[in-house]
Amino acid sequence: MAEENFMETGRLEAFYDAIIAIIVTVLVLELPQPATASLASIWALKTSYFAYVISFLVCANLWQYHHLIYNHVDRINTKIIWQNILLMFVFSLIPYLTIFVANHPNEFIPQALYGLDFIIVDIILYYMAKSLLEINQKNEEYLKSALNVRDALYIPFAIFIVGFIIALLGYPIAIIICCLITIIRSLYVSLKG
Template identity: 30%
Template sequence: MISNALKIRLDTFVDAIIAIIITIMALELPAASWSDHEHILSFFLAVAVYAVSFCFVANIWYQQATLFSTVDVIPRRVVLLEFLLTFLLSLVPPLTRLMSGDVENLSVMLYGALYLLITLVFRYITETVVHQQTDDKERMHQIYTSVYGQHNMENSFLLAALIILAFFLPWVAYVLYIIIPIRSFLTIDDDQRELTAIGDMEAAGQKTYLQMNHKQQERFRHLVGHYVRDTRRAQNDTAKKAAWNTFTQAVQTQVGIDPEQLSKWFQPNSRNAYHQDINQYRNSRRPKKTHDTTD
C-alpha cells in the first residue's frame, strides 16, 4: 500500500496529464478557411470526434476522482496501472486526429482498440481499489460484480464488435463511437452511486441483497440509487424524510422488504435520512491512517 500523501500526488499527476491531453485534442482541431465547403464538413466531423474523445477522457477522470475520494490509501500495483492508464490516454489525441482526418477501417479500428484497452485497464483499477476497502473481500467482489458485471461484459463485447464492424463499415462504427461515450458521460454517476450505497449497507443487508435474483438486485439497486440522489437534492429535513418514506414504500412494494428491516440495514443513515453525502459517511466510518505503509 502507498500513503495518503503519495496518493494525493498521484491524483495531481493524473489530473495534470488529463488536462494536457484535452488541451492537445482541442489544439488539433482543423483551422482551415471555410471558403471551401469541404473544410466546413471536415471541421464539424473533427469537432464530433473531439466531443467523443473529450467525453471519454472526462468520464475516466470523473470516475477515478470519485473512486479515489473514497479511500485513504491504495495498493502499490494501482500506481503502476495508473501510469499505464495515463500512457494509453496520451495516445487518444493522435488517434483522434488520425480518425477525424481519414475515416477508414484501420484508423477507426485503432481508435476502437485503444478505447477497449483503456476501458479494461481502468476497470481493473476500479475493481482493485473497491475490493481493498473491506475485510470481507469475497462479499465486496460479489457486490461489485452484481453492479458492474453484466454492464462491463456487455460493454466489452460491444466495443470488440465495433472493432470488427469498423473493418467492413468504418463509417457506421465511427457514428457509434460518437454515441457510446456521450451516453456513458450522461449516465456517469449511476453505477458508482449504487455501488457506494450497497457497499455502505449493514452486513445483514448486503447478504440479503446477494441472495436476491438478478432482477430483484437490479430493481433494489436502482431504488437505492434514486434514494441517494433524492436526498442529495433535498433542501431540508422534511424533504429528506419524504425521500426515505418514498424509498421504503417502493422497496416494500417492488422487492418485498419491509421498512423496519431497511432501517436496520441503513442505520445510522435511515435515522438521519442521509443528512450528509454518502461518501462523507463512508470516510467517517473508516479509521484514520496516521503512518505510511508498505507492501
C-alpha cells in the first residue's frame, strides 16, 4: 500500500468525539419526566434510569477505549475510517434501544436487540484492532496490550452470550445485567492498568 494512502487520526477522533457527545445528549433528552414532583413518580421511572445509567457508562467506556487506542496510533487508512463509521452507525442505535429496553424491561426482544448491539460493536472493534495493528507497527507492542483481544473482546462476548442464554431461559433482564457486568469489568481493568 502506498504511503500517501495513510492519514493522521485527528479528524477521525474529532468525528468520534462528536458522535459520542450527540449519543449521550440524545440519551438524556429521551429520559421521561416524572408524572408528579414526588419520590413515588421518580421511583416509577427506575427502569428508565437504570437503562440510562448503563447506556451512559457504555458510551463513556467506548469513548475511553477509543481514546486509549488512538492516543498511540500514528496513522489510519480508509479501511479503518469505514470500520469506525460502521462502529458509530451500530453504536448510534443505543439511545433508541435504551428507550425500547426501558419501556419493555421484562421482554426478550428489546433486551436481545440491546445485547446484540453490544455484540456487533465488539465484533467491529475486533476487526478494527486487527487493522490498526497491521499499519501501526511502530507502536505495535503498546497497541497489542491496549487492544488485548482476550480482555477487550472475548470476555465481554462470552458474558453477553451467557446473558442471552439466561434470557432465553426466562429472565430477559439478564442481558442488560450482563452489559453492566462487562462495563464494570472494563472500568476495573482500565483503572487497574
